Amino acid sequence: MRTIWLSLLIGPLFAACADKPLDMSKPVYVTVSTAMGDVTVELYGDTPLHRDNFIRLCRSGAYDGVLFHRVIEGFVVQGGDPDSRKREPGVLYGGNDGGYTVPAEIRSGHFNKRGALIDAKAGDETNPERASAGTQFCFVQGRRMTDEELDEAEKQINEIRRNWLFHLFKKRLSGRSTMVAAEEGELESRAWRMVEDTLSLLGRYRIPEERREVYRTIGGAPHLDGSLTVFGEVVDGFDVIDRMARVETDPSDRPVHDLVIRSTKVFQK
Template sequence: MSAFKPFLTLLLIGLACLACREQSNEKLPKGEQPEKATDSLDASLDAREASTRKDTTSFVLTEDNAIDFFFNYQKDLKVNKVRLQTSMGSFTVQLYDNVPYHKSNFIYLTRKGYFDNTMFHRVVPNFIIQGGNADNKETARKRREIGRYLLPPDTRKGHKHHRGTISMPSSEIDNPHMLASPFEFFIVVTDPGSYHLDGNYTAFGRVIQGMDVVDRINQVPIDDGEWPMQNIYIEKAEVLE
């Protein structure tokens, strides 16, 4: 009997501990559940917003994927006209089909809203106006989100730099192959043209309506750096479907 008492004591202690553990695992009564940080509707909205953010930021253009992307992008393009509404009026450009990378790049950036609220940041009287850049955080953010890449020149399709031609400048980085800066463009105003540019820059379209607006932009006062004294905005660029 004396040997059985310690065993009985240990058994009772074990049962008491088990009961305590079971009590600690019980759920709180319904009215005492801890409050959630968000209700089910907020959680659903958060999920949709996260999905949207993922969709808009999941793909970024790079030097490695840009050519393949635009090669495939241009296959289904049925459009070739873009209207640019500026703070001095609007004009329309028609893009050439046989320069597919530059055409599809311009339409892609237009559809992404890149050109909206950029500027004509360079004006050379009786020569060109150049647009697609701006000294603001919004433009820098858009470039980061779209990606960092250059486009190869495509100068052997017979397109010359006639008056009204839209063309793409080469990048300002160390660039012996004259790769194009995809975010910017220039329009020739010289009459009949600036043919010394042929072979060095890719002409990818022409102004078909509103050349008088382009001429007005080319006549604005500029500073020593060829920046207009008063900002000239591209308020909206839209693809004409």
């Protein structure tokens, strides 16, 4: 009987310790555990909406048993779709964002180097605000880039920015306009004029030299820069990401053998 009462007392104590308040003035870390090993990330303090959302999900066990459902070697390892817990063979996961999004927190100081923790999101055409899928996230594996490849990535970034501005301005104009469908062309023309005016002020984006050096020596996915939220970075477990990125996948980039998140742990040092 004494043992039972002791268990009843100690159990809640451990549970309370596990979810003790965090000191947000200090770095917060999360360890994601898989059969291939553990990956530990540090969450950025200047992306608090994403940081707090990820902490809440991890502490609630939302990722336990969920798959990394999309794996592309040299690019990303993506997971977090709640539906993937069903692990149905042949199913293309990635369509469930948990039923909500997180407002974009795109910071100029963060970029998509190897080990970046980034959001997953719908494309700019339907999501010009670039809000993040509530539960999904990616580890950037990336690869080392040559200067020629970085020049191409730079062109791609500028093209993505141009198209994003168009969809953003079009949505804003559509929200204010009472034009009928027949005048859709005029609305788009106005949006493009706004794009060109904006770009003439902003100038062409160029990847900074210090960032180029990171992409040349460490690697990453530079074409993503500026288009999504980077809210943390890997501090331990790069080898685990590399092993996950090398698994066999089907034509939809889903691992042939399920890559399961066993658990997550939030902590501070």
